[in-house]
Amino acid sequence: GKEPVLSAIGAGIPMNEHSDHMVVDIGGGTTDIAVISLGGIVASTSVKVAGNRFDQAIADYIKKNYNLAIGERTAEDIKIKIGSAVPIDDESMRLTIKGRDLMFGLPKVVEIHSAEVTEAISDELDEVMRAIKSVLHDTPPELAADIMEKGIVLTGGGALLRNIDELVYQETGVPAYIADEPLLCVAKGTGIALEHLDVYKRSIMSKR
Known part of the structure; x- marks a missing residue:
């Protein structure tokens, strides 16, 4: 192109x-x-x-590791707020996210760290x-x-x-x-x- x-x-x-x-x-x-x-x-x-594949990878990671379903917008939000291409060793780079617990189908809140996002993508x-x-x-x-x-x-x-x-x-x-x-x-x-x-x-x- x-x-x-x-x-x-x-x-x-x-x-x-x-x-x-x-x-x-x-x-x-x-x-x-x-x-x-x-x-x-x-x-x-x-x-x-x-970008879209990064978001998808983040959603997949959270599903696999937290048994939590999140939407595309949440995944993008995570990427923007705490995402990093190389691991950041900063404890404050955390984000609380809401999703649906895949086991019980109920809303659930988890906290994830920037280093997890790096791993996800x-x-x-x-x-x-x-x-x-x-x-x-x-x-x-x-x-x-x-x-x-x-x-x-x-x-x-x-x-x-x-x-x-x-x-x-x-x-x-x-x-x-x-x-x-x-x-x-x-x-x-x-x-x-x-x-x-x-x-x-x-x-x-x-x-x-």
Whole structure:
């Protein structure tokens, strides 16, 4: 898809300059990863693991470990309030959640800690990290060196997960940073692209 290019534009990356960028756009349904050079996509992949799958994994974990059924909104709430891509050793990072006890069918309240959320989404995060590594692996050495220096740009709602930049760095050795307004990047990119349609068309058309 063209989403990573739009995200790159939204993240304020000038598309037609002589430089290389890697963008990881963690949306709701998919994570799009692209290395962009001279306005064209050099290496990219897309995996069907992103925000929604994180939420689902949290709900599954709570069902399995607490025998508690929670809704999608509660799962997302947990992710936003205490979720972290790497374990946080902070006792205050706890949340009391309400759900339905699967054994008795009655409402029940449990308290969960941030580290449990990290554990719940670890498989999903692994998949995203593997995808990032595979794109880095497919990137020509001189571009990869450029990216090592500049870092990986994280955008999309999933970029708002605490410490996701830290996890990317731990896993790849490449510094990662979050775009200024990660959620708006794609929307903003689309708007900016429309303003500069001619330049943009050239950047999409110019396959290396």
